[in-house]
Amino acid sequence: MQRIVKAKIIVEGNAESELVVIRHPVSLLGEFNPNQGTILSFGVKIVVKNKIILIPSIRGSTVGSYVLYAAKENNTAPSGIIALSPDPILITGAVISNIPLYQPLEKINLEEISKYNYACLDQKNSSIVFSMNKTQI
Amino acid sequence: MYLTREEEKIYDGERGEALQKAIRAIVKVGEALGADRLIPIQHAHVSGISYYNIGEAGYKFIKYLYTSSVKTVVYSTLNPLGMDLDKWEELGINKDFASKQTELVNMLLGMGFEKSFTCTPYLLRQPKFREHLAWSESSAVGMANTYYGAYTNREAGPLALFSSLIGKTYNGGLHLIKNRKPTVKVLLKEIEKDFVINEGVASAVGYIIGEKIGDGIPLIPLRLKPTFDVVKAYTAAAGAAGSIALSYLENVSPEYSLYANENLEKIEIDIKEIKDILVDALPTLNENDAYFIGCPHASVEEIINLYNNIHDCKKLKTNVVVSTSRMVYEAIEKMGIKEKLLNLGVVIIRDTCPIVSPAFQKRFEKVITSSGKALFYLPKQQSQPTILLKNINLRDILCRE
Incomplete structure (x- = not known):
C-alpha cells in the first residue's frame, strides 16, 4: 500500500527512511535534543535520528534553527523533514544544515498518514511516497 | 525571485562563499514564503548569541562567517549573551564557558555588530513607521510591529545574521501589507x-x-x-x-x-x-526564592518603579534580580539608583538574562515575576519553577517588616 503526494521542495535532496509523524507543533529549542536526536513532544520522547519526520509546524524560539544545525553536526539529525506549514525558523535550519525539506501540496490527515511506516522524498518527481515497506527512490 | 545584478553576483559567489550562502538562504526562505524580490532593511537584530543556547555548532557557524571576513552592512545589534561580559565570575560562570562566550562576542564585534547584548534593541534605535527590519528576537519583533508600526518577520537567528551581511531581507510575510x-x-x-x-x-x-x-x-x-x-x-x-x-x-x-x-x-x-x-494573593517568599524583572530587559521606568517600591526597605525578604541592557544600566548609574539598589542587595545583571545564562539553572526554589515570557521559558530552559504575579504591592512582597 502506497500513497504518493505532490510536494513543494523547499530544500532539495532525496531521502528514504522510516517515517515518524509528530502531531503537535515542535519547539526546536527546548524540545529537540541535538545530542540524542530525539524530540520531546508533550511528554513523549521520540527518536528522530536518521528518520523522516512529518510535523505540522514549528513553534518557539527563533534560535531553533541552530538546534537543527547542531543535530546535523552531531549526526543525530532527521534525514528529511516534511512540514505542513514551514516557517522561517525551520526553513533556515534546514537550509544551513542541508536537510531535505518538503511541503505537501495536498491536504494530509496526520492520523491517516501515521499508519505508513516509511517515507521517500523524491526530488525528481517532486513528491513524497508514503509506504508500508521500504521502496526505492 | 527577481534579483538585481549585484544580488545575482553575490548569489553566484562572486563576492565570496560566505555571502553566497547568506543570500541563498534568504532567497530560499523568501521563495518558500512567496517573496518576489529582496528589499533593503534599516536594522538587523540577531538572536542566538548565548553560547548556552547555540553551543559548539552555533559557535562554529559564526566562526566560519568571521574567518570569511564578512562584515555587517547595516546597523546591526545583538541579543543577550549567556553572561555579563565583565562580571561573569560573580555570576558563577565557569572559565571555559566565559572563554567561548567572549570569543563569540569578539568575532561578532569584529564583524561590525554594536556592543548591544539586549533583547530591547528598540531602546537603542527606535524603529520608524513602516521601515523594514530583519529582527529575530520574538519579543522585539512584537514591539517593532505592534508599537512602532515597523515591518519585520519573526526571523530565524541565523537568517537575521545573514541579512545583516547583505543589508536585505525577502519581500514576504509581514513585509507585505496584504499579510498584515x-x-x-x-x-x-x-x-x-x-x-x-x-x-x-x-x-x-x-x-x-x-x-x-x-x-x-x-x-x-x-x-x-x-x-x-x-x-x-x-x-x-x-x-x-x-x-x-x-x-x-x-x-x-x-x-x-x-x-x-x-x-x-x-x-x-x-x-x-x-x-x-496570574497569582493575585501575596506569595510567601524567603531567601531561597527570587523576584525577577527584566524579561525583556528592564527599561529605566521599570527599574525606577522597583526602586520607588523598595527604597525605604530595611532589608529584603528575598533575592531581587534585575536584568537589563548596558545602556539602561549606565542611565540608572548616572541617576544614582544603581548604587542604592545594589546597597539594598538587589542583583543587577547586564548583557544577559536568567533565561539564556547557565548561571540561572534551578537557582531558586521559586521565581516570581510579572513577565509572561519568563513564565514560559524559565521552567523549560532552566527547570526553574516560576509564578506570574500581579505586581501591585511590591513593597509588601519584598520588604521585611
Missing part, C-alpha cells in the same frame, strides 16, 4: 482597566492570546492607552506562548485605524482565564 491584516478581534472587557497599567495582567493576556491563536494577528480594541511597559510585557508573552509577531492595540499601534472596523471572528478573555495563570 488582523485575523481575530480580542475583547478584554472587564480586564481592560488592569491590562493598560499592569504588566502582570498584560503578560497573562499575551500568554493566553499566544496559546489561543498561535500565529494569528489579534486586534484589541481599548478605550484607554496602555503604558509602554505594558505593551512590552504583552508582546513578549504573546511571542513566547505563541508565535505572534504583530498585534493591533487601539491607542498604540499606528495602523490600528486601518482595521478598526474589520469584520473579524471575536474571542473574549475572561477574568477566570487570567486568574488561572
Whole structure:
C-alpha cells in the first residue's frame, strides 16, 4: 500500500527512511535534543535520528534553527523533514544544515498518514511516497 | 525571485562563499514564503548569541562567517549573551564557558555588530513607521510591529545574521501589507482597566492570546492607552506562548485605524482565564526564592518603579534580580539608583538574562515575576519553577517588616 503526494521542495535532496509523524507543533529549542536526536513532544520522547519526520509546524524560539544545525553536526539529525506549514525558523535550519525539506501540496490527515511506516522524498518527481515497506527512490 | 545584478553576483559567489550562502538562504526562505524580490532593511537584530543556547555548532557557524571576513552592512545589534561580559565570575560562570562566550562576542564585534547584548534593541534605535527590519528576537519583533508600526518577520537567528551581511531581507510575510491584516478581534472587557497599567495582567493576556491563536494577528480594541511597559510585557508573552509577531492595540499601534472596523471572528478573555495563570494573593517568599524583572530587559521606568517600591526597605525578604541592557544600566548609574539598589542587595545583571545564562539553572526554589515570557521559558530552559504575579504591592512582597 502506497500513497504518493505532490510536494513543494523547499530544500532539495532525496531521502528514504522510516517515517515518524509528530502531531503537535515542535519547539526546536527546548524540545529537540541535538545530542540524542530525539524530540520531546508533550511528554513523549521520540527518536528522530536518521528518520523522516512529518510535523505540522514549528513553534518557539527563533534560535531553533541552530538546534537543527547542531543535530546535523552531531549526526543525530532527521534525514528529511516534511512540514505542513514551514516557517522561517525551520526553513533556515534546514537550509544551513542541508536537510531535505518538503511541503505537501495536498491536504494530509496526520492520523491517516501515521499508519505508513516509511517515507521517500523524491526530488525528481517532486513528491513524497508514503509506504508500508521500504521502496526505492 | 527577481534579483538585481549585484544580488545575482553575490548569489553566484562572486563576492565570496560566505555571502553566497547568506543570500541563498534568504532567497530560499523568501521563495518558500512567496517573496518576489529582496528589499533593503534599516536594522538587523540577531538572536542566538548565548553560547548556552547555540553551543559548539552555533559557535562554529559564526566562526566560519568571521574567518570569511564578512562584515555587517547595516546597523546591526545583538541579543543577550549567556553572561555579563565583565562580571561573569560573580555570576558563577565557569572559565571555559566565559572563554567561548567572549570569543563569540569578539568575532561578532569584529564583524561590525554594536556592543548591544539586549533583547530591547528598540531602546537603542527606535524603529520608524513602516521601515523594514530583519529582527529575530520574538519579543522585539512584537514591539517593532505592534508599537512602532515597523515591518519585520519573526526571523530565524541565523537568517537575521545573514541579512545583516547583505543589508536585505525577502519581500514576504509581514513585509507585505496584504499579510498584515488582523485575523481575530480580542475583547478584554472587564480586564481592560488592569491590562493598560499592569504588566502582570498584560503578560497573562499575551500568554493566553499566544496559546489561543498561535500565529494569528489579534486586534484589541481599548478605550484607554496602555503604558509602554505594558505593551512590552504583552508582546513578549504573546511571542513566547505563541508565535505572534504583530498585534493591533487601539491607542498604540499606528495602523490600528486601518482595521478598526474589520469584520473579524471575536474571542473574549475572561477574568477566570487570567486568574488561572496570574497569582493575585501575596506569595510567601524567603531567601531561597527570587523576584525577577527584566524579561525583556528592564527599561529605566521599570527599574525606577522597583526602586520607588523598595527604597525605604530595611532589608529584603528575598533575592531581587534585575536584568537589563548596558545602556539602561549606565542611565540608572548616572541617576544614582544603581548604587542604592545594589546597597539594598538587589542583583543587577547586564548583557544577559536568567533565561539564556547557565548561571540561572534551578537557582531558586521559586521565581516570581510579572513577565509572561519568563513564565514560559524559565521552567523549560532552566527547570526553574516560576509564578506570574500581579505586581501591585511590591513593597509588601519584598520588604521585611
